[in-house]
Amino acid sequence: MRLKYFLLLLLFPLACLPVSGAADPQELDMDEYLYGHIRDAYEWHITTVNGHPVSIPLPVILYSKASGWHCFSSRHLEGGESWQGFFIAPAGEKYENKIVERGPGGDLVRPLDFSITKNVLGLMFNCTLLLVIVLGCARWYRRHDAREEVPSGGVGLMEMLVTMVEDDIIKDCVGEDYKRYSPYLLTAFFFIFLNNLMGIVPFFPGGANITGNIAVTLVLAMFTFFAVNLFGNRHYWKDILWPDVPTWLKVPVPLMPVIEIIGMFTKPFSLMVRLFANILAGHLMILGVVAVIFLTAELGTAINAGLSAVAICLGVFMDILELLVAFIQAYVFTMLSAVFIGLSRQHPEKEINTD
């Protein structure tokens, strides 16, 4: 019975949507709808009520070569307005949807932009949440004797996840001195996992497409790159600069070393692109499925209701799939980082035998 009411409740907004669509026939701008949800923004758009956007204005921090530092609210830039000479570049222009100013020659110039954008705010919120969760767990261990007691509830769940990541990924992939890397890899895992999860939450504190942003995944990949290359041992560097291949592949033309050096960069690059593309694709899929409801609004109530039901079922399926992907991508990123770190710390058997 309860389930039936729940489904009715789910369908209730559908009954209203075609009516409102018919009353206010506006074309759904598909590009704006899709990219508006997945790209970064200077304000946090929450919803639109009666054609008026409800959004949280965020601070804009700029450094212009011409006029120095600027700091103002993004409210002043709403609707393409200009403030202190800065405006958001309209679609179709260079630097679209980014804050620009007019240079001396009249062309668009991009100032250094340190604005607290939607993604930065989401990042701050999620990281605060992560700190609260993990430090809260750590506090339990500080207050209790973990040798005598076992945590229950949330702390127990976190312990299970931490133990799983450490035992299954870090210990197996990194090798003997895994304890040195386990804080970084655990942080990366929980950072990605929490940001992925918060990205699926469709309303305010969540919904920012953080791990589906290439700047975020680039930084994560850079951390792994440094963890691999700053602490790599001599076997790692020997494998890159003088690998175990026939000498003619190395000496006149350093073919293999060049390939290995390219490999140093392709590994983190693949990490960056994999996480970015997976999360972005997941968001686009969910947005696309939900868009079906609005796109079919003009086709009549019956078709709209039928396709909406299909879209909701698909949407639920996609959301559950995204929960899985959120975990898998965090797992894969951590595991591959651990494998790359493990490769930079290996002591090959053959090497030891010939020494």
Add this chain to the structure above:
Amino acid sequence: MSLITPDFGLLVWMTLIFSIVLFILAKWGFPMITRSVRERAERISASIRKAKEAEDALRNLAEQQARLVESAKAEQLRILQEAAASRDALIEQAKAQAQDEAGKILSRAREEIAAEKETALREIRSLVADLSVDVAEKVLREELSAEGRQEAYIGRLVDELTAVQTGGDPKN
């Protein structure tokens, strides 16, 4: 496409925020949890090992106890047997000694009896001799109270003596 060009501002913020998060969690967050879990795992395995050791010790103790009981029983049996044997030996010895003693006493008694008998015999003999001498004296005195008879007697005695001297000693 702005999607695949990393934004400089976000890059800076992300680096800053992630560095701070990493620093805090690597210092106060995860090591605390992983260390505690590791300690607990060590404690559990140590406890299991100790329990196994205790079990082994207990089993050893039980075995030792059983062995002790068994050896005590054997000892008891041995002691009992020894006691019985020594008791028998003692009795035998005592019996032999008693017999010996009895024999000695008997033989001594016999000897004493023999000696007594001899003395008695000797006394009797001397008494008899005395008595016979007295009787003979009395008889003789009675006999010889008459004159004729004295002479007749003397004559007979002389006859006898001479008979003894002539025919009584054929070996000479």
